[in-house]
Amino acid sequence: MIAVCGMTGTGKSTFIQQLSGKKVKVGHGLYSETYDPEEVQCTIDAHAVTLVDTPGFDDTTRTDAEVLQSLADWMEKTFVAGTLLSGIIYLHRITDVRMTHASLRNLTLFRKLCGEENLSNVMLVTTWWEVCEREIAIAREAELKSQGTFWGTMIAQGATTDRYNNQSEVAEGIVRRLLPNNPVALKIQEQLVLEQKPLAETDAGTFVHEEMIKLEKRHQENLQAVKEEMERASKESNEALKQDLEQAHARALADIQKVQEAKVQLLENKVRRVQLENKQDLEAQRAEHNRKLERSQQENRERMNSMQRDHASRISDVKSEGAQAIAKIEKSHSTEMKDLESRNRSEISAVRSEHSARMESATREANRALQELQNKQDGERDRQNDEIRKLRSKVDDLETEKSAVATTSSSSEDSVSTDALILAVQMGALYGAARSRLPACSLCQQSLTSLGYGNLWQCPRCCRYFSSR
Known part of the structure; x- marks a missing residue:
């Protein structure tokens, strides 16, 4: 601004x-x-x-x-x-x-x-x-x-x-x-x-008041001069000058009155200020009395409220103690129930653990027995396969010898035939012995043929598959 x-x-x-x-x-x-x-x-x-x-x-x-x-x-x-x-x-x-x-x-x-x-x-x-x-x-x-x-x-x-x-x-x-x-x-x-100064007591107000006093003094001097001139004009019987001086006299009086009114206005402002201050003081006293009365009433209300709060607090304390006792009993009961449930869960868990351990142990024993049986079967099968291979090797050797004998002289044909016959009988015996050791089909009793891998066998008659047990 x-x-x-x-x-x-x-x-x-x-x-x-x-x-x-x-x-x-x-x-x-x-x-x-x-x-x-x-x-x-x-x-x-x-x-x-x-x-x-x-x-x-x-x-x-x-x-x-x-x-x-x-x-x-x-x-x-x-x-x-x-x-x-x-x-x-x-x-x-x-x-x-x-x-x-x-x-x-x-x-x-x-x-x-x-x-x-x-x-x-x-x-x-x-x-x-x-x-x-x-x-x-x-x-x-x-x-x-x-x-x-x-x-x-x-x-x-x-x-x-x-x-x-x-x-x-x-x-x-x-x-x-x-x-x-x-x-x-x-x-x-x-x-x-x-x-809180009145306007007349401020620096500006004091200056204006002093200037008005000076102005009033000048107007008074002017008025006095006009009066003297009017007296002189009256003695000289100069009517024209007298009328002019009368007008000047009226103007001077008006100026003096105007200044005096301004001075009064400043003073009235001061009086109004004092009255306002007195009124404000009275209102302040009334306000202070009202505040004291209000404080007294407020203190009484606060005492009543305090008594009501104390009574309500005591009732609340009794209710709180009862609620705490009930809560304590419920908490104790809840704790006992939780402990019982915990013990039951622990016992059930122990039984389950023991059962699981027994099942695992039995499973391990069964697996071990099965593994041992499997190992025995695998060993027996390997042994039988070895014997078969040996027999086949002997048969191959006999076939070789037979071919060699065929090239000998005719004079020895009879003796060779006899030897061949003896050899055939021996091979048949060996083959029969080998077949008697092979597993047989459960339907036709035909000896099973090994497939050459794992423990799988096949019946040459009904073509069924078997596994060694």
Whole structure:
């Protein structure tokens, strides 16, 4: 939030209107169009900025006390709401030939509002450069900066300066320079809210009151001079001058009355502040009494609640003890049942293990017996096969001898035939003996023929297969 301040006609409303693009009441003469502080929203570099158009203290229709009251009400409200100012722009016409008493009074009052410690957030801006000769404007700006009673002291305490030539981009640049500032509480805000001072006792209020006393004194002196002139005109019987002086006398009386009313307004504000504080004190006392009564009632309720909780706790403890006893019995019973089931499972497991061991042992014995029987059968079969091979070998030998005998002389045919006959008889006997050792078919009693591998045999008559047992 940035406030725009300055005397009437310095271009405050125009400055804000160029930045916001919104219509703001702009004065075109000696009459101010800004009655109360007006907040206007705008956007600078994607930052939402609130600009505040403030009334000038040289208002032609209101006293400085009324303007100060309006500003004080707004500043107090925003401070209580937690909104602080990031910057304060003070506008001054570069076209003014000299720093008038009104300008000095306005500038001094502005410093009282801000506080010397907050001047680093203040920017002093000269306006109307577009209508003033540049060399003259530069000289006037240099005088403002160099004179301590003008801007010199404020600049030394941190205030900055800039120029405004009625161009929107220049206005944006001025506001842009204030955006990084830390928001601050103005002096009048601290005095009104934190120190709880009446407006008349703030620095700004005291200054306005002193200025009104001086103004009233000047009006009184002016009135006295008018009275003396009226007496002189009356003695001289100058009716035209007398009428002019009567009008001047009426204006002087009106000015004095206006100043007195402004002084009364400040004092009434102080009285209202005191009354408000007294009312607040009374309300605080009532609130304290109500709080004490509420605390007493709360303590009684808490005691009753505590007694009810104790009673409920005792009942709960009895129920809990009973439930714990039942749970303990159930747990003991459950443990016994689990132990019994565990023992039964252990016994069953032991019986099963023993049975399995016996079955495994019996299986191993049976397998061993079967293996031994198989080994015996294999040995017997191998022995029989060896005997058969031996017999076949002998038969082959006999066949060989028979062939050899056939080549001998005929004279020995008879003896050879006899020998052959004897050999045939022996072979038949051997073959019969061998056949008697071979297994026989269970159906036809025919001797089985070995297939030559494993323990398989085949009947040559019925072609059935057998395995040796």
